[in-house]
Amino acid sequence: MPIIKSAMKRAKQALTRRSRNLQVKRAIKQDVQALQTAITENQTGEFAEKLAAAYSEIDRAVKKGTLHKNTAARRKSQLAHAVAKAVGVEAVPAETKTTKGAGKKATATKATAAKKATAAKKPAAKPATKKAPAKTPKKTDDK
Numbered sequence: 602m603p604i605i606k607s608a609m610k611r612a613k614q615a616l617t618r619r620s621r622n623l624q625v626k627r628a629i630k631q632d633v634q635a636l637q638t639a640i641t642e643n644q645t646g647e648f649a650e651k652l653a654a655a656y657s658e659i660d661r662a663v664k665k666g667t668l669h670k671n672t673a674a675r676r677k678s679q680l681a682h683a684v685a686k687a688v689g690v691e692a693v694p695a696e697t698k699t700t701k702g703a704g705k706k707a708t709a710t711k712a713t714a715a716k717k718a719t720a721a722k723k724p725a726a727k728p729a730t731k732k733a734p735a736k737t738p739k740k741t742d743d744k
Contacts, residue, residue, distance in 0.1 A: 625667045629658045629676075636680060640687045648684050655680055 603609050632655040639647045659676055662668040668676075 621665075622667045625658075625662045625665060629655070629662055629668075632658045633676075633680065636684070640683055643687070645688065648688070652680060652684055 603612055632651065636648070636651040636655050639651050656677055659668065659673045663670050663673045
């Protein structure tokens with residue numbers, strides 16, 4: 602148990618946050634399990650409602666900071682693929698899926714093309730004006 606006052610406060614805050622996060626995660630699990638049972642029991646009429654409910658809970662968790670946005674995107678994608686498979690429609694064809702690193706080359710070429718386009722749009726630089734050489738003081742012999 603912490604002795605320092607600020608550490609005690611942090612411990613209390615951590616407990617309340619943990620309980621809140623667990624409630625949010627439990628709600629997500631319930632909606633996802635309801636969707637999974639609908640898929641296994643082949644209740645096609647309820648897919649849309651249960652998928653929307655699961656999406657809503659996942660988005661709410663992201664908004665509250667319980668889930669990271671990429672985790673939420675992955676889970677939503679998995680749910681969509683499961684529903685598409687149950688319905689008999691392929692959600693994303695295998696040819697259009699990108700492998701790791703495949704998109705880097707395309708984005709690099711887009712970036713270079715954009716740089717070239719902006720370089721072409723710039724007006725021609727003004728010719729530099731030549732500066733006159735600095736005048737040197739004339740030496741005079743004082744005799």
